[in-house]
Amino acid sequence: MNTIQKNFLFAGAILLTAVVLQACTDSKGERKAIPNASEPVPVKVMSLEKSTNLTDIKASGQLTTDDETTLSFKSGGVIGAVLVKEGEAVKKGQLLATLDLTELNAQVAQARFSYEKAQRDLQRITNLYRDSVATLEQLQNVQTGLDIAKQQLEAVTFNRTFAEIHAPANGFVLRKFVNAGQVVSTGNPVLVTNGAAKGDWILKVGVSDKQWAEVKNGDKTTVQIDAFPEKTFKGTVLRRSETSDPQTGAFTLELKVENDGVKLAAGMFGSAVIHSGVSVTSWSVPYEAVLDANGNEGFVFVTDDSRTARKQPVTIASFDGRTIRISAGLENASALVIAGSAYLSDRSPIQILK
Known part of the structure; x- marks a missing residue:
């Protein structure tokens, strides 16, 4: 060196x-x-008692109505006029939009002319058949031609009728997709309306498959709308979807909301607590006692002899902002460390503070 x-x-x-x-x-x-690593760590503990509670499921979503309807024209063409705006109140039967009728009127006239000609042809062939000049086959062919012309006239007249969109019920215009002069195809959406005037509001929320299985139609719910933070609305589970959303994997619940005369609007965000009626046995612990929580997993420190701390994995059932409910992992523990956990490791000696 x-x-x-x-x-x-x-x-x-x-x-x-x-x-x-x-x-x-x-x-x-x-x-x-x-400090010596073998010295006891001062901690506070609480005794553990298992309790049985009804399961509350929390979910959120947007308000809509049961009769939200997308309106469109049966036939394609040029938009003649859209007579309403988004957010406007409408009455049942009110004219909302029309197509330019030039082409449809021409089709109706053409079909009518064909039908009138078929009538004249039938009359002429009938007279010739009586005079034994025309054959039975000719008479039958002309009769068939008249029937076809009649059906064609009825079809174009029907299409002409549906070149106008009328409000299906009292409500509001939620969305407008087109303006006058645009060309639309058959079935293209033109307007979306709902029957909000009746007050039949629904909150659509997404839940997991496990939560879906715990809920049944008719379960009571408590709903809060972000636009009215001081008010709570009552509700019930109206329907459960029978398949999951292919994009999110969540199942949809439709909750009927009693609005109590409050003016709501489609698209408002709301949260719900669903009282499923399913009981679950669990432990209620302070949220500070649970460490490294990730999803429904975490760990706590427990003691069996009041002298040594033991690291114990647990399953988290719910969290209400103050306490955490543990559904599994504390079966063989008598006391839970609720203060001083940050300084502990598995099998650390402890000193319980009063």
Whole structure:
């Protein structure tokens, strides 16, 4: 070892000694002993008692109505006029939009002319058949031609009738997709309306498959709408979807909301607590006691002998902002560490504070 290396090692030793001495000195410069890892950690504990509670399921979604309807024209064509705007109130039977009728009127006239000609042809062939000039086959063919012309006239007249869109019920226009002059195809959406005037509001929420299985139609719910934070609405589970959303994997619940005369609007965001009636046995613990929570998993420290802490994985059932309900993992524990857990490791000695 050369001189440079010896000097480097010597300097490192001096630096290490200084660090150790500083670690053993308090803020006043007095020597202080390094805490021993075997010393008990002061903790507070609580006794564990299992309780049975009804399951409450929390979910959120948007308001809609049961009769939300997408309106469109049966035939394609050029939009003649859209007579309403988004958010406008409408009455049942009110004219909302029309197609330009030039083409449809021409089709109706053409079909009528064909039908009138078929009538004249039938009359002429009938007279010839009576005079034994026309054959029975000719008479039958003309009769068939008249029937076809009649059906064609009825079809284009029917299409002409559905070149206008009328409000199916009292309500509101939610969305407008087109304006006058646009060309639309058969069935293209033109307007979306609902019957909100009746007050039949529904909150559609998404839940997991496990939560879906715990809910049944008729379960009571408590709903809060973000636009009215001080008010709580009552509701019931109206319907459950029989398949999951292919994009999110969630199941949809439709909750009927009693609006109590409050003016609501489609698309408002709301949250619901569904009282499923399914009982579950669990432990209620302070949220500070659960460490490294991830989804429905976490761990706590428990003690069986009041002298040693044991690290215990647990399953989280719910969290209400103050307490956490543990559904599994505490079956064989008698006391739970609720303060001082951050300084513990598995099998750490503890000192229980009063």
